[in-house]
Amino acid sequence: DQQVKQNSPSLSVQEGRISILNCDYTNSMFDYFLWYKKYPAEGPTFLISISSIKDKNEDGRFTVFLNKSAKHLSLHIVPSQPGDSAVYFCAASGGSWGKLQFGAGTQVVVTP
Amino acid sequence: NAGVTQTPKFQVLKTGQSMTLQCAQDMNHNSMYWYRQDPGMGLRLIYYSASEGTTDKGEVPNGYNVSRLNKREFSLRLESAAPSQTSVYFCASRPYANYGYTFGSGTRLTVV
Numbered sequence: 001d002q003q004v005k006q007n008s009p010s011l012s013v014q015e016g017r018i019s020i021l022n023c024d025y026t027n028s029m030f031d032y033f034l035w036y037k038k039y040p041a042e043g044p045t046f047l048i049s050i051s052s053i054k055d056k057n058e059d060g061r062f063t064v065f066l067n068k069s070a071k072h073l074s075l076h077i078v079p080s081q082p083g084d085s086a087v088y089f090c091a092a093s094g095g096s097w098g099k100l101q102f103g104a105g106t107q108v109v110v111t112p
Numbered sequence: 113n114a115g116v117t118q119t120p121k122f123q124v125l126k127t128g129q130s131m132t133l134q135c136a137q138d139m140n141h142n143s144m145y146w147y148r149q150d151p152g153m154g155l156r157l158i159y160y161s162a163s164e165g166t167t168d169k170g171e172v173p174n175g176y177n178v179s180r181l182n183k184r185e186f187s188l189r190l191e192s193a194a195p196s197q198t199s200v201y202f203c204a205s206r207p208y209a210n211y212g213y214t215f216g217s218g219t220r221l222t223v224v
Contacts (some may be wrong), residue, residue, distance in 0.1 A: 004154070034212050043116070043215030044155070044203055051210070089154060098171065099145070100213060102154040 003027045004092050006103035014111055019077040022107050023090030026071065030092040033076045034100065035064060038087045047088070048075070080110045113139050116205050118216035125193040126224045133188040133219050135203030143206045144186035145213065146170075146178060148199040155202065161186055193223045 005024045013019045021035075033053040036044035050057040050064045057064050063076045068094070077084055090103040116137045118125040125131055137144065142163050147170075157170030161180040175197060177189045186205075192196060200220050204213035 002154070006154075009152075032210055036212075036215075041217070043204075043217045045215070046212040049212060099157055099160060100146075101157075101171075104152055104154040 002101075003030075003034045004090055004103040006090050008106050010107040010109070011105070012111060013080045015082060015096050016079045018081045019075075019084065019108055019110070021075040021077075021088050021090070021108070022088075023073045023103055024071060025073075025092050027092070027094060027101075028071070029094035030098075031095070032093045032098065033064070033066060033073050034091045035062075036102075038089065038105070040075045043045075044089055044101050045068040075105075077083060078107075082110050082112070084108060090105070114204055114215050116145075116216035117204055118201075118219050119218070120189050120219060122220050123222070125190075125221065127193060127195060127223060130189065131193065132190075132194050133201055133203075134185070134219075135187060136185045137205040137214070138184065138202075139205060139207065139214065140183070141205035141207045141214070142180060142183075144180065145200045145204045145206070146176075146188045148172065149202060149206065149218075150199050158188065158201075159205070190221075195223045197221065198223045 034049040035047040036097045037047045038044040048062045066073045087105045091100040119134045123133045131205040146158040159178040166185045203216045
């Protein structure tokens with residue numbers, strides 16, 4: 001029973017445009033959300049996070065939005081660059097020491 | 113600063129063989145985790161160690177055992193490998209609550 005869902009397995013976007021990745025969760029106890037980026041043959045690397053007391057967090061080209069009532073979060077990448085081509089995982093946890101639960105990932109391809 | 117180091121990077125086992133995946137972190141992190149990544153499934157937690165001297169089951173512990181040897185090292189053992197354990201295994205660590213994980217680069221295991 002996956003509690004974190006990424007329903008789009010892949011996304012293709014032109015360089016310079018906005019990439020929007022979506023993530024839904026079912027567990028109302030989740031209060032901390034993260035996005036990880038993964039290149040082939042490497043481990044996931046932390047990208048950005050948001051706690052449930054906020055609805056938006058920005059870090060450079062990356063912005064995460066949280067809609068608690070809809071149990072939905074999204075990652076915006078503006079502008080998209082070729083180096084952004086990777087798999088992006090959404091993750092969530094509940095409680096201070098909650099273990100991260102991950103979505104299935106979205107493969108992003110940025111085309112010239 | 114090496115971060116999280118996993119060995120080996122690749123391994124092929126025959127059904128029924130045993131092996132231990134090694135993980136070490138040099139960041140003085142308290143918590144350590146073992147995940148497996150399978151296509152369409154994201155990362156699923158196998159076992160974790162919240163602190164030195166403790167270990168607990170995650171989402172998919174069957175067929176695995178772990179040892180938290182000291183604060184730095186957390187190993188994952190397959191006693192009798194099965195083809196269903198063919199996967200990419202990631203070790204991760206976390207320094208404190210409400211913080212993201214740092215992942216190793218993974219071990220790609222094939223059981224034939």
